[in-house]
Amino acid sequence: MTSRILTRRQMLLRGSTAFGGLLLAGCDRLSNSPSFRTMLASAEGLSYRAQRLLVGHNALAREFKESDLSPVFRSNGTSDPDTPSYNAMAADGFRQWRLKIDGLVARPQELSLDQLRTMPSRTQITRHDCVEGWSAIGQWTGVPLSAVLTMAALSPSARYIVFYCADILEVGAAPYYESIDLIDAFHPQTILAYDLNRKRLPVANGAPLRLRVERQLGYKHAKYVMRIEAVQDLSPIGGGKGGFWEDRGYEWYAGV
């Protein structure tokens, strides 16, 4: 009797291990099937609409006290673009750097760091959430993106704001880029930050200028911003998904 029970138990165990292996292989195969991926991706539209419905367009991300600041604000992605043109700009304190604003605007702009620093500014202590799961709290100072876009006179056909960066995150790939819709672009906490924790933005965190779009995950907060373009359609840019990580399978709407 004992041996029979043991065999049955072994059979059960082996059977379930084999069955589990089959299921896992099946999930891996589904993960690579374009039609299944399209089905999975449909959840993003639902999350986007649910959040836009439940969260007011101008609802503010929590702002913290100075005592809440992370002791170390972690750098992620590129920690130094280290290209000849970037190094040359960094060497003279970004005096030659200009922020270009073009695309669907009536008055294209080229702004120096000093010009941005003389514009009205906003300072906020907010939490930065990485898609990987960690969070860091930092104090950011910068120009509201809405001010810059108003200055450039956005045309009515513009639907997205695209940020082109100086860093190349993957060998052979195009430089980093990101995009947001106009709801987030005109949100009061969406700023182009030039200071972190009351000091000039360090190279590791995106010097001379990075985007803060506080209600979305870290990869939306483009670092080393060189150019801002207003567009109607994201599909002709890069891989067509609206950002470096979006082209690699991540959600364009990173509110969750």
Place this chain on the structure above:
Amino acid sequence: MSIPTIVFRHSIATRVLHWLNALCVFLVLMSGLQIFNAHPRLYWGQYGANTDHAALEMTVGDPAKRQPLGMLRIGHHEIPTTGFLGVSRDGGGQLIERGFPSWATIPSYQDLATGRRWHFFFAWVLVFSSGLYFFIGFATRHVQRDLLPTQGQWSLKGIARDFWDHVRLRFPAGEAARRYNSLQKLAYLVVLFILAPMILATGLTMSPGIDAGFPWLLNLFGGRQSARTLHFVCAMSVVLFIVIHLAMVVLAGPLNELRSMITGRYVLPPEEVK
């Protein structure tokens, strides 16, 4: 031999939603472990990253050693877990640094973007299917009738008796098997009314978008990183529930139990003849 008594145990709604929810729970759990693996450290409070103190961590013991050593660190306790947590074998048999092993994650290889796609899609399905379960459960009085303990079952004595019966693997038979025993009811109620809402709420608290609209969630759980830790702890509690649930199915007669969740028909186990 007495004629077995067959009872109709589970409604069609219970059966269909049980299997749909079971599928979704497995998929969100395993894709959740994929997401956890992207940063296999848990913190308490508003913030938490690599240089901050981790309450729980899966890591490599001593990277200098020739053989990588997997380690689970909870507070100041270190548990060697090579082959399972921290360090495990990939598809090719190589030891690699990894929070949970490949057999526990969807996809089996490291791919955060795809893991998130699975997680959020099946989380949405689960929101609708469990919402339907709660609606039908209350409307048909299934929850009130079958899941809420009867007066006798609420007593500590009754729970203690059921507990000892379970430890000795003595399960209700005959008439007593028509209804759930107190431990079963408690387990189902904890999953439905504590773990499920906690997982949903802590999951939403991890969303920077939702936090802007509902900042009280951050106060409730003590911060996004605390919410992430609680999300993980509650998910692991669900895993514990599933392990016990499956063990009980096997011990109580897997064919009869499985059939009752497929066709609805359940044979009352005959009472032992002394």
